[in-house]
Amino acid sequence: MSAVSLQVALVGNPNCGKTALFNRLTGSRQKVANYAGVTVERKAGELRTLSGQQVRLLDLPGAYSLGATSPDEAITRDVCLGLMAGETRPDLLVCVADATNLRLHLRFVLEVRALGLPMILALNMCDAAARRGIIIDRAKLETLLGVPVVETIAVRADGVGKLVERIDGALPPLSPIAAPADLHAEVRRLIAAAVTMPRRTAALDDQIDRWALHPVGGLLMLSIVMFLIFQAVFSWAAPLQDGIDAGVTAAAAALHAAMPDNTLRSLLVDGMLVGTGSVVVFLPQILLLFLFILVLEESGYLPRAAFLLDRLMVGAGLTGRSFIPLLSSFACAVPGIMAARTIQDPRDRLATILVAPLMTCSARLPVYALLIGAFIPERTVAGIFNLQGLVLFALYVAGIVSALAVAYVMKLVRHDKIEHALLLELPSYRLPHVTDVLIGLWERASIFLKRVGGIILTLTVLLWFLSTYPAAPEGFTGAAIDYSYAGRIGKAMEALFAPIGFNWQICIALIPGLAAREVAVSSLATVYAVSATGDQAAGQLLPLIAAQWSLATALSLIVWYVFAPQCVSTLAVIRRETQSWKIVALAAGYLFALAYGASWITFRIASALT
């Protein structure tokens, strides 16, 4: 790679398409979605222009003003001012503005212009502007502003050519133009001179919002959307799942039959195939969940949901702004906790970070799905609802309700009750592009499969090793696994976990589950496969635990997973975002206590009833 000759940064209001441009220009695949505050970190990429210049491009979080009010806006301000440690001040700013929203975005453009750095204004979303009949006199705007103006369409492959040409051309001269005293008056003057706007908003948005924001209709719509997701995750994924399951079982049986009974067979079949296979089965469910999340993110509906739920969340000690970080946590708590950067108020931000691990992340889905599949009968309730889907829905609700309860307790504990702002922008609705959604799903699938092939496989093999060695000596009575390291560790832990109904196999599975929650499933599969005697084919985990565990134990384990803090990456990101070990200890401690307490109660009640 040749030396970088130009440092360029993308700046602009939130949701104007900076990251979409960044991806288009550098070939990256950073997250793009239709709400303010998607990007919360600076991201660098490189591109080579036609003339052979090597350009380092920086994507920055969106900002309404250089007077930052949240940590993500502060990053943008610091980079623009050259105050960011480890980042040289950019040679050129590409200021991006949404062509359909110039009344708001041009004000920031004027603020950026006053910095005196060379800059180009990119009028993005020209396709959407044209559809709405908005006419912008580019040449006039360029003259009035005194900076080069180019039109872009970040969502089209051929939509950024002019911008690249302009970056490649000679740097526009540095002409410090003082900020006009009244930025808004200047914006009005520019718009009056260069922009024709038939309507202030898209007519379609107004129509949809009449329903989506309606006090009753809106809430109804939100419940239906949420409920549909969980029903679908359970019922639509089933056929695909059965297919994968059958494939894994057939492969295991074939390998078992084809190989002599030795350690290698045990490692391949019991360790690798059965362990990882038990997790791969959940790929369809995870993809379905992400399909819904991706479509919702791109549609522009999420900030509306945040609006509808704001009052409820404030009552519980959060804010409507917590909604998107918490919803992202359904995928994984790590990006969810990072997204909490868009919350201005430090206390709301902390509360959001602390309860984010209670949102049911996709890594917990395999655990829930396994246990529900084994212990909840497949039945139709009230004619339309799938009972297993209902239970899954209830588990998600349990996570949400406990998050609200925990946040409420934190609100009671904290003393200062100063108000804080919501100030949430509702973007224009957008139809998701099929190809973008498919690419997003493909990425999810490959991340998941890499996890399976990487950390999950490694841990499973490690666990196989621990449950196979040391081999039981001649004349040892009892199962060989009892003599192994894993057997001994499990038995030692059983003392702590017996009161909540966990057997030693579950105890063993909890340990590797710390690194990745799904591994709890593959570990159980391996432990049971290793303990299976002689000819018994390495069987499926589900019927096995259905036969061997009591319902009380299963329910207790399910409840444990609603709360349990065992995810190292989550604790690490809490540490990074809060810079405090104390908060990490607080999070881990309260989650562990909740998990143990709730499982204990569940186990007692279920034991008494069954």
Add this chain to the structure above:
Amino acid sequence: MDHRLKDLKLRVEAIVDRVEDVQAADPIAARLRDLGFVAGEPVRVVARGPIGGDPLVVQIGYTRFALRRAEAARVVIRVAA
């Protein structure tokens, strides 16, 4: 008495008069001005939240924002007669 944005009826056109600071150097008021709540700007309430009519969705310029009542109370408006 001044009319406030928080009391504006649904879908009635009004004009922003000013944003008041409720404390010295009020950051929320400053942000509201940045977002376009400045004298002479037309403004409308598009929706109200399901519980207690809070928050509001407000149309200012070409943009819609969700604001809590406490934020909207800072915005003094003139209602077209």
